[in-house]
Amino acid sequence: MNLHLRGKILLPVIISIVLGMTAMAAISIAEISMQMEKEYKDKIQQVTDITAKSIDRWINERLLDIKAMALSPIWKEALLSDGSPEVVAEANSRLNDLKEAHSIYSTIGILDTEGIAAANNNPKQVGTLDLSSRSHFQAAVNGQSAISDVITSKIDGSPIFVIAEPVKDGDKVIGVIHASVNLSQFTNEVVDNIDLGEGGYAYMIDSKGLVIAHPVKENIMQADYSEEDFGKILMNEEPRVFPYEWDGIEVMAGFQKVPTTAWVFVSRIPYEQIREPIKTLQLIEIITAVIIIGVLVIFLFIVIRSITERIKLTVNNLKDLSDGEGDLTRRLKIAGTDEIDQVGTYVNSTMEVIANMVRSVQNESNKLEESGNDLAVNITETATAINEVTATIESVNSRIVDQAAGVVEMSAALNEVDNGIQLLDGSIERQVNGxxxxxxxxxxxxxxxxxxxxxxxxxxxxxxxxxxxxxxxxxxxxxxxxxxxxxxxxxxxxxxxxxxxxxxxxxxxxxxxxxxxxxxxxxxxxxxxxxxxxxxxxxxxxxxxxxxxxxxxxxxxxxxxxxxxxxxxxxxxxxxxxxxxxxxxxxxxxxxxxxxxxxxxxxxxxxxxxxxxxxxxxxxxxxxxxxxxxxxxxxSEVNNLSNVTEEIKNSINEMTAGAIQINQTVNQVSALTDDNGQRISILVNEMKRFKTD
Structure with a gap:
């Protein structure tokens, strides 16, 4: 790259400034990015922990509700009345009142120790509903509070889970009270309303990886994350914040387990949301760096310009001297005593020495031109005779070469034809078989x-x-x-x-x-x-x-x-x-x-x-x-012809080689003579361009 002196000074300085500003901006952005990512991780973990505790507290409140309901004496009467219609009807009515008062429950009922419905808010279930095989009933009939896995409601398709509590007469378990809890009502109010920014949301899975709460309702009780890599982390590892990829989007997710049920609550946001403010910061850093670099470049340009103007003046004087058609009598103007003016003084002295040398060369070149002309005439006559002999041999050789090339081409063509026929024969055979x-x-x-x-x-x-x-x-x-x-x-x-x-x-x-x-x-x-x-x-x-x-x-x-x-x-x-x-x-x-x-x-x-x-x-x-x-x-016949032609060609080549060697030597001498004459003429003409007097 051909740079002026100003560019050679400015370019390294500008590159150094740009690299320095870029390094500073990169370090600053990297530190801020790490800090922002840490803040997002802390925020996600905080939201996840608080929400998981809220869910656990809400489940325990429901469990306390059922424990309180289990203490009502009316259930004992219904279980000990041997199916008295009046007592059962009163219990059904009371259960229906409880369901109306607590909209979170979709079903409330009483089971005897055999798992058969003794009373229910839906009287049609009495005597027909059998839950003896359910794990929550078996735990409750043994005197333990129980919470079932999340299942799909047969009434409205929403996710529900069942809380079961033993009904006791003294210390003896005489039955079980159970209630189906509508999980979606709570998640719609709490989980779906968690603000994680644009593109972020929260969801919840059960201990088996099945989605039980999600802003996309089609995923509830349908999507199963147990086989996904991130799903295995959610179910098997300790709560933390970690990255994973879903549907081609890189996300950051934090999770926490709900102690009472072993459900897993998850908060996730896309990394693009985290990077958005970082991109804004990068833009601000770039604009700031460009402004600083621009100011520095303008300042440096002004300083360097004041230095290069004097050098440019000297260059213009030398250019005028160069374009003066060899006038060695011209001299540079000396305007001062600094380093640049000293350069001009030495250039004038050098021009005087060159003028003296040119005068001497002009005299000797005239004599050399006369000797070169005599030598050129003699060499030309010798070269003419040799060229005639060589031309005759080359003509014969050219025709033999043409004949050999024709035979070779014909042989190659016939080989291609033979290969094509063989390929055609194979293709036809395969075609017949096909x-x-x-x-x-x-x-x-x-x-x-x-x-x-x-x-x-x-x-x-x-x-x-x-x-x-x-x-x-x-x-x-x-x-x-x-x-x-x-x-x-x-x-x-x-x-x-x-x-x-x-x-x-x-x-x-x-x-x-x-x-x-x-x-x-x-x-x-x-x-x-x-x-x-x-x-x-x-x-x-x-x-x-x-x-x-x-x-x-x-x-x-x-x-x-x-x-x-x-x-x-x-x-x-x-x-x-x-x-x-x-x-x-x-x-x-x-x-x-x-x-x-x-x-x-x-x-x-x-x-x-x-x-x-x-x-x-x-x-x-x-x-x-x-x-x-x-x-x-x-x-086969063409190959025989090719062999005969090759023998003739070799004989002619031996004759041609000797003639060509002689011809080349003469031509070289002739060329050197012509070149020498041309150079002498050029030297004489160039010497005439210089003006020394």
């Missing part, structure tokens, strides 16, 4: 298609039989529905008759009582009638009781008939669906059968075409072998 294999594969494919077609035909017959059976079943179901409706209607008549029997029994009982009263009034005369009246009353009571039993049986019968009717209707709908699906399947099989038949015809056409191609390929293979034999014979 066609044979393709033909066999297509024949196998046609056979397979025929087999599939036959299977579809047999399947179509089976589908038709299934269709007819479905239609018969559908009609039978319809008949059963009509019969069940008739039975239901007739049972209503029987129910009315039963009620009439009960009414008659009641009236008879009343008449018997009146008769007994009248018999009592009659004294001894009415004793026999009183006995009869008492028997009639007993018969009336029995008839009324039996009528009630008949009415209850008829009601149960009617309910059973209605259930049967609904089941039969549903079965009929399913038969109808089977019929429709069977019909659709038959239509699809017909389409497939048609497509397979078309495929069979197309495959046969392809097979015929392949047979034609196989015949043509066999003919081409025979022709290729004939060409290969002929090519080998021609190549």
């Amino acid at each position: 066609i044979n294999e393709s033909s066999a594969s297509i024949e196998e494919m046609v056979a397979s298609i025929n087999s599939v077609s036959e299977g579809l035909s047999r399947n179509a017959v089976s589908m038709q039989e299934l269709n007819e059976a479905s239609e018969t079943g559908r009609k039978s179901i319809s008949d059963v529905v009509n019969l069940s409706r008739q039975v239901s209607e007739e049972s209503e008549g029987l129910e009315s008759a039963s009620k009439m029997i009960q009414n008659i029994a009641a009236q008879t009982n009343l008449l018997a009582m009146n008769a007994a009263i009248e018999a009592a009034h009659a004294g001894n005369y009415g004793k026999g009638f009183a006995v009869v009246a008492d028997e009639i009353r007993k018969l009336a009571q029995d008839a009324g009781s039996q009528g009630g039993n008949i009415s209850a049986s008829l009601k149960k019968l009617k309910d059973s008939i209605e259930h049967i009717e609904q089941a039969v209707i549903e079965t009929g709908n399913r038969f109808e669906r089977v019929y429709e699906l069977n019909k659709t399947t038959m239509d699809q099989e017909n389409i497939i059968q048609s497509a397979i038949e078309e495929q069979v015809h197309a495959s046969r056409d392809v097979l015929n075409s392949l047979n034609d191609v196989k015949d043509v390929s066999q003919e081409v293979e025979n022709s290729s072998k004939s060409m290969k034999t002929a090519s080998t014979e021609v190549l």
